[in-house]
Structure formats: structure tokens, C-alpha cells
Amino acid sequence: MRKERGLAGLWQVPGWxxxxxxxxGFTTTSFGNLALHVGDGADQVIARRRQLADFLGFSLASWVCANQIHETKIVKISGAHRGSGACDLESALPGTDGLITDEPGVLLACFFADCVPLFFVVPERxxxxxxxxxxxxTVAQIASxxxxxxxxxxxxxxGQIQAAVGPSIGKCCYRVGPDVAAQFPEETVERREExxxxxxxxxNLLQLEAGGVDHSRVYCTDICTCCSEQFYSYRRSGSQAGRMAAVIGINHVPK
Ligand SMILES: [Zn+2]
Structure with a gap:
């Protein structure tokens, strides 16, 4: 059951x-909207988070959620952060777009609709x-x-770091204005007739590699969240689009 749901309902980095x-993992629409700020009632969202928590084996009390603001504040998470933002927006880590930890039993969670989820592991440590x-x-170099x-x-x-670029809006669907394009490296921009x-x-991949992560240790999916109905998309549905969760945690298993 877990495996079936895992295949159907949760995207995972191949090899991890x-x-x-x-x-x-990264949730699909089968887990529903998991964010508290896009219109669904809090009770409904919390119930869905509990379902995901049960599925993952990480109680909601162990989740740590950030209030993401498209900047680059990164917080090192300890056991003291457990539960932050799990059931309300107010206790989410303020103004934070990156979470790191080596603490077992904490589930780091960020929410997405087209933006790029970045996953990191240092397996040996x-x-x-x-x-x-x-x-x-991305312009502000969050990956680096x-x-x-x-x-x-x-x-x-x-060289010890492995990273993954998860499901997000693809070049196929992501049209931007010249002012945005001007802030990106030339090889990431394609000028088409339309x-x-x-x-x-x-x-993001280029930033990871520039930061010294070996090319062979970065996985980059080609899934486009706007093309695939399995995912929510801001471009496709507007600002009230549901949000997917990118989650990562260290299980309590003996080293
Ligand atoms: Zn697309």
C-alpha cells in the first residue's frame, strides 16, 4: 500500500x-493543497497534513515549516523548532526560504506551486x-x-553533497518579461517568436555546480508542474492554486 501510494502520490529523487x-518527497495533487494561505480552511489543510504525516511516519508535531518570502534566509533547524508552522502560519519560521538540519525526527517542509524545490543530502554525515x-x-542565489x-x-x-532539482515550472511554460530574463545567465533564457x-x-542546476556540487551528484527532473495535471500550478490556476509540499527528514534509525 505504502509503495503504491508512494509511486502514485509522492515524487522522490531517483536513487535516494x-x-x-x-x-x-514532493507531493502531487493526490495529497491535496497543503498550504494554509491559499483559501482552504485551516482544519482541512491540517487534516491533509496529518494524512501525509501518517504516510511518511513523521508526526505533524515534528514538522518545521517556513514562511517563504522569495529571499535567501536559511535556518539551521534543531529539535527546539519541532512543530513550527505545522498547524498555523503564525509559528512558521519568519522570512525563511531554506532549511537545513542534522537532527533526526524533524521533518523540514516547504510549499510550492511552480517554484523550484531543491533537496540536499550529505549521505556520509x-x-x-x-x-x-x-x-x-534564484536570482538571489539561494541554491549557492x-x-x-x-x-x-x-x-x-x-564534493560530499548530493542535490536534486524537483518538479517545477518548465521552460516550456515559463514565459517571462525581458526585465526578468535580463537577470539570468544567457544559457537559461530562450528567445522564441512568441x-x-x-x-x-x-x-538552479548551474548554481549548484558552481558551488562545487559534482555534476554526477545532482539530479534534475524534467517534470513541468504546469504541463502535468498531477501537480498544482500557479501559472495554470492562478494565485489560489493549491500548494505541494517538499518534505525531508532523518528517520530515527541507529547509525
Ligand atoms: Zn510545461
Whole structure:
């Protein structure tokens, strides 16, 4: 049952299933809208979060959620943060777009509708992270800053880091104005007859690699959340689109 639901309802980074100490994934619409700020009643959203919590084996009391603002503040999470933002917006970590931890039994969660979810693991040291990279956060270099934060907080080398760029709006559907495009590297921008298309996944991938993460240790999906009905999309549905959750946690298993 868990496996079936896992295949149908939760996107996971191929290859990371081998880490038995790791719990991670990106929800599809089958888990419903998981964010508290887009119109659904809090009770309904909390009930869905509980369902996901049960499915993952991480109680809602262990979740840590950030109030994302398209900037680059990254917070090192400890056990004291457990429950922050799990059931209300007020207790979510303020103005934060990246979370890192080496604490077992904490589930880091960010919410998305087209923006890029970034996942990080340092397998040898059991360190994890997740970040929210929309176009503004990408311009502000959140992917590079996550790599730097992991290195400086845990004294690891960039070569030890594995990263993944998850389901998000693809170049196929992401048309931007010239003012936005001008802030991105040329290879991430494609000028077509009908307008300018931006490859946000590639922009983040380039930052990860520039930060020293080895190309072979970065997975980048080609799933477009706007093309695929399995995901919510801001572009497709507007500001009240449901939000998917990117979650990552360290299971309580003996080292
Ligand atoms: Zn698309």
C-alpha cells in the first residue's frame, strides 16, 4: 500500500530510496493543497497534513515549516523548532526560504506551486536540506547559498553533497518579461517568436555546480508542474492554486 501510494502520490529523487535513514518527497495533487494561505480552511489543510504525516511516519508535531518570502534566509533547524508552522502560519519560521538540519525526527517542509524545490543530502554525515527557489530566490542565489550554508554549518566539502532539482515550472511554460530574463545567465533564457522562455531548473542546476556540487551528484527532473495535471500550478490556476509540499527528514534509525 505504502509503495503504491508512494509511486502514485509522492515524487522522490531517483536513487535516494537507498538511504534507509532518509524520508523525502514532493507531493502531487493526490495529497491535496497543503498550504494554509491559499483559501482552504485551516482544519482541512491540517487534516491533509496529518494524512501525509501518517504516510511518511513523521508526526505533524515534528514538522518545521517556513514562511517563504522569495529571499535567501536559511535556518539551521534543531529539535527546539519541532512543530513550527505545522498547524498555523503564525509559528512558521519568519522570512525563511531554506532549511537545513542534522537532527533526526524533524521533518523540514516547504510549499510550492511552480517554484523550484531543491533537496540536499550529505549521505556520509546524515545532513539534509530543502529550499524554495522561485525566480527571485534564484536570482538571489539561494541554491549557492544552501551549498555554502551546509558547508559552513557542518564542515563538509562540496564534493560530499548530493542535490536534486524537483518538479517545477518548465521552460516550456515559463514565459517571462525581458526585465526578468535580463537577470539570468544567457544559457537559461530562450528567445522564441512568441516571447522569452526561462529555464529555472537549469539556473538552479548551474548554481549548484558552481558551488562545487559534482555534476554526477545532482539530479534534475524534467517534470513541468504546469504541463502535468498531477501537480498544482500557479501559472495554470492562478494565485489560489493549491500548494505541494517538499518534505525531508532523518528517520530515527541507529547509525
Ligand atoms: Zn510545461
Amino acid at each position: 530510496e537507498k538511504y534507509d535513514w532518509l524520508c523525502h 546524515r545532513i539534509i536540506g530543502v529550499a524554495h527557489a522561485g525566480w527571485r530566490g 547559498k544552501m551549498v555554502e550554508a551546509i558547508i559552513s554549518n557542518y564542515q563538509v566539502s562540496p 516571447g522569452i522562455h526561462l529555464d529555472l531548473k537549469l539556473a
